[in-house]
Amino acid sequence: MMGLGKEKLLLLYKQMLSIRLFEDRIYQLFLQGMIPSTLHQYQGEEAIAVGVCAVLNEDDFITSTHRPHGHAIAKGIPMEKIAAELFGKVTGCCRAKGGSMHIGDYSVGMLPAIAIVGSGIPIANGVALAFKLRRTKQVVVSFFGDGATNNGSFHEALNMGAIYNLPVVYVCENNFYGASTHISKVMKLENIADRASAYGIPGVVIDGMDVLEVYKVATEAVSRARDGKGPTLIECKTYRYSGHSRSDPANYRSKEELEFWKSRDPIVLFKKRLFELNILDEEADKQIKSEVEREIEKAINFAIESPSPPLEIALEDVYA
Amino acid sequence: MHKLTMAEAIREALREEMRRDPNVILIGEDIGIPGGWGGPFTVTQGLAEEFGNERVIDTPISETGIVGIAIGAAIMGLRPVAEVQYCDFLFCAMDQIANQAAKLRYMSGGQIKIPLVLRAPTGATGRGAQHAQSLEGLFTSIPGLKVVAPSTPYDAKGLLKSSIRDDNPVLFFEHKLLYGSKGARKERGGVELFGEVPEEDYAIPLGVADIKKKGKDITVVAKLLMLHRALEAAEELEKDGISVEVIDPRTLIPLDKETIIKSVKKTNRILIVDECPKTGGWAAEISSTVVEEAMDYLDAPIKRLCTYDVPIPFSPVLENYVIPTKERIIQTIREMLG
Ligand SMILES: Cc1ncc(C[n+]2csc(CCOP(=O)(O)OP(=O)(O)O)c2C)c(N)n1
Ligand SMILES: [Mg+2]
Numbered sequence: 186m187m188g189l190g191k192e193k194l195l196l197l198y199k200q201m202l203s204i205r206l207f208e209d210r211i212y213q214l215f216l217q218g219m220i221p222s223t224l225h226q227y228q229g230e231e232a233i234a235v236g237v238c239a240v241l242n243e244d245d246f247i248t249s250t251h252r253p254h255g256h257a258i259a260k261g262i263p264m265e266k267i268a269a270e271l272f273g274k275v276t277g278c279c280r281a282k283g284g285s286m287h288i289g290d291y292s293v294g295m296l297p298a299i300a301i302v303g304s305g306i307p308i309a310n311g312v313a314l315a316f317k318l319r320r321t322k323q324v325v326v327s328f329f330g331d332g333a334t335n336n337g338s339f340h341e342a343l344n345m346g347a348i349y350n351l352p353v354v355y356v357c358e359n360n361f362y363g364a365s366t367h368i369s370k371v372m373k374l375e376n377i378a379d380r381a382s383a384y385g386i387p388g389v390v391i392d393g394m395d396v397l398e399v400y401k402v403a404t405e406a407v408s409r410a411r412d413g414k415g416p417t418l419i420e421c422k423t424y425r426y427s428g429h430s431r432s433d434p435a436n437y438r439s440k441e442e443l444e445f446w447k448s449r450d451p452i453v454l455f456k457k458r459l460f461e462l463n464i465l466d467e468e469a470d471k472q473i474k475s476e477v478e479r480e481i482e483k484a485i486n487f488a489i490e491s492p493s494p495p496l497e498i499a500l501e502d503v504y505a
Numbered sequence: 506m507h508k509l510t511m512a513e514a515i516r517e518a519l520r521e522e523m524r525r526d527p528n529v530i531l532i533g534e535d536i537g538i539p540g541g542w543g544g545p546f547t548v549t550q551g552l553a554e555e556f557g558n559e560r561v562i563d564t565p566i567s568e569t570g571i572v573g574i575a576i577g578a579a580i581m582g583l584r585p586v587a588e589v590q591y592c593d594f595l596f597c598a599m600d601q602i603a604n605q606a607a608k609l610r611y612m613s614g615g616q617i618k619i620p621l622v623l624r625a626p627t628g629a630t631g632r633g634a635q636h637a638q639s640l641e642g643l644f645t646s647i648p649g650l651k652v653v654a655p656s657t658p659y660d661a662k663g664l665l666k667s668s669i670r671d672d673n674p675v676l677f678f679e680h681k682l683l684y685g686s687k688g689a690r691k692e693r694g695g696v697e698l699f700g701e702v703p704e705e706d707y708a709i710p711l712g713v714a715d716i717k718k719k720g721k722d723i724t725v726v727a728k729l730l731m732l733h734r735a736l737e738a739a740e741e742l743e744k745d746g747i748s749v750e751v752i753d754p755r756t757l758i759p760l761d762k763e764t765i766i767k768s769v770k771k772t773n774r775i776l777i778v779d780e781c782p783k784t785g786g787w788a789a790e791i792s793s794t795v796v797e798e799a800m801d802y803l804d805a806p807i808k809r810l811c812t813y814d815v816p817i818p819f820s821p822v823l824e825n826y827v828i829p830t831k832e833r834i835i836q837t838i839r840e841m842l843g
Contacts, residue, residue, distance in 0.1 A: 221821045222633070222819070223632065273820030279819070281818065281823060285633070287634070300633070301593070301597065332566045335565030335567050337567070363565070364542075364590075365535045365538045365541035372565070438540070493822050494823055503815050
């Protein structure tokens with residue numbers, strides 16, 4: 186399996202499951218009124234965060250978006266710290282000052298997620314520039330949505346990444362919608378990856394529901410970047426099962442469309458594959474699932490039991 | 506008259522202006538998608554159905570593009586009402602707003618005019634630092650822009666009509682907690698705000714403040730959400746015999762200084778309550794104006810009660826701490842009255 190051992194394959198599976206079950210559980214708690222604000226959830230897109238981050242080293246970095254929970258889990262932020270942040274507790278990864286849209290943990294290589302659409306991409310270039318100047322061989326991955334590719338930031342950043350030959354990989358999660366707007370209404374191209382040619386870098390379209398394909402293509406792009414050969418744009422076709430945010434009933438799309446994508450669920454597909462390869466059976470699957478559930482409950486309990494932030498921390502961290 | 510929420514009143518103004526003048530068009534993200542939301546806070550619901558997608562134009566997530574296209578169209582005589590989903594995203598289009606919309610008329614020696622409205626939801630609603638700012642004050646420092654900030658459905662409808670009919674770029678700030686959006690788009694912590702709004706045509710001129718409550722002991726100037734907190738505070742203080750005059754400027758540029766100065770000359774005290782940060786903020790501008798024009802009438806130092814000079818934190822307890830509350834308004838007024 187592409188040089189992937191049994192353990193690594195099972196790890197990919199477990200991580201995808203962690204994201205799915207974490208998001209489902211968080212949603213329940215949100216409905217119970219235990220989580221403030223709103224949520225932008227990642228169910229359906231797990232193969233991308235997991236497949237890409239599996240290629241990265243711990244000291245590689247990622248930038249993320251308003252939809253960061255999956256990236257955070259895949260890059261290795263402890264679930265406790267993510268959950269506590271969502272609950273607005275002081276033990277959260279951003280000390281309760283970031284929230285759902287700004288999850289991040291510098292110590293595991295994830296900058297605070299950036300909720301201004303497109304704005305993370307130029308910043309990823311800067312991270313890459315530092316790596317390049319210091320010859321550290323580190324790489325940065327910038328995650329963003331299809332909607333972001335219509336923003337000036339995307340275009341300026343891709344051009345600059347290209348001309349400076351930066352060690353960066355641009356990963357577009359094309360779930361076909363930016364908020365309620367279908368991509369076909371706001372872009373004439375069928376494939377976002379075609380935009381790469383405008384900047385003289387490779388652009389690849391892949392199935393974002395297939396974690397092994399994501400892993401394979403990310404491996405190539407990350408090696409290219411690490412070897413000083415410059416950026417790649419990877420477009421992952423995918424789908425978000427939830428509405429845009431948790432206040433969005435998503436009436437602008439059809440049931441059939443949702444059902445079509447659910448029939449290609451990245452976790453179900455990968456599980457089937459692992460069964461065929463005799464790497465996973467029902468018994469082992471159950472075991473992984475209950476392990477994941479235990480971890481999630483532990484994280485949730487940690488968040489619930491954590492103290493609210495003391496008021497004075499609101500005034501800290503404005504300046505270094 | 507009928508009772509409307511702020512979102513409904515704004516929608517009604519848009520609808521009536523679009524019926525009245527074929528030059529009025531709407532442009533923004535997610536505003537006319539079938540099955541969509543009608544913009545982030547339901548304001549444009551139903552308008553694409555009535556006016557078609559030629560006049561209700563959905564855009565990519567391209568704020569610079571949105572403001573730029575609106576400016577060009579306005580120069581040619583259309584009357585675009587453009588919008589961003591949260592006012593924080595105005596920064597994405599800052600060149601078009603500050604260097605272009607605000608200056609092209611002046612730079613051209615008055616050859617052109619830019620009858621453009623840019624709607625922008627303002628204020629903190631538990632979403633963290635990049636969806637929470639109150640930026641209306643900041644835009645008052647850019648000559649060439651008018652800045653409007655209505656606090657009631659009645660004012661919103663009347664002021665939006667004037668803004669659309671105005672020949673200048675107008676930034677129209679709407680507070681998210683005052684929309685009264687219903688159903689899935691309802692905001693937690695929103696103010697239940699229904700107001701009597703005339704069904705017939707009316708417009709409120711820009712530059713005319715409104716005394717929302719008459720009083721004699723102290724003047725409070727506040728806008729948007731803070732106006733409502735100030736009114737609640739005033740009501741409570743009334744029980745203790747403290748009479749607060751609450752002034753809603755309604756438009757920040759042009760500013761109705763006269764109403765404020767006249768009130769200060771009567772009450773001899775003024776408190777400015779503002780959700781914008783304190784330093785270099787709008788409250789300082791009001792304060793300086795009073796010092797320049799009514800210093801001799803003051804019996805106590807002017808006070809500014811503003812959001813602390815920090816980005817808005819995510820956690821609801823922290824957010825609530827950094828923004829002026831009714832309790833802090835009451836406490837400050839008591840202190841000022843000694
Ligand atoms: C500059 C900017 N404009 C608008 C928004 C409001 N907004 C938040 S997410 C979003 C849609 C983003 O779509 P996409 O990039 O495809 O990401 P997805 O939500 O599909 O993951 C919009 C319009 C924003 N956050 N930033
Ligand atoms: Mg999308």
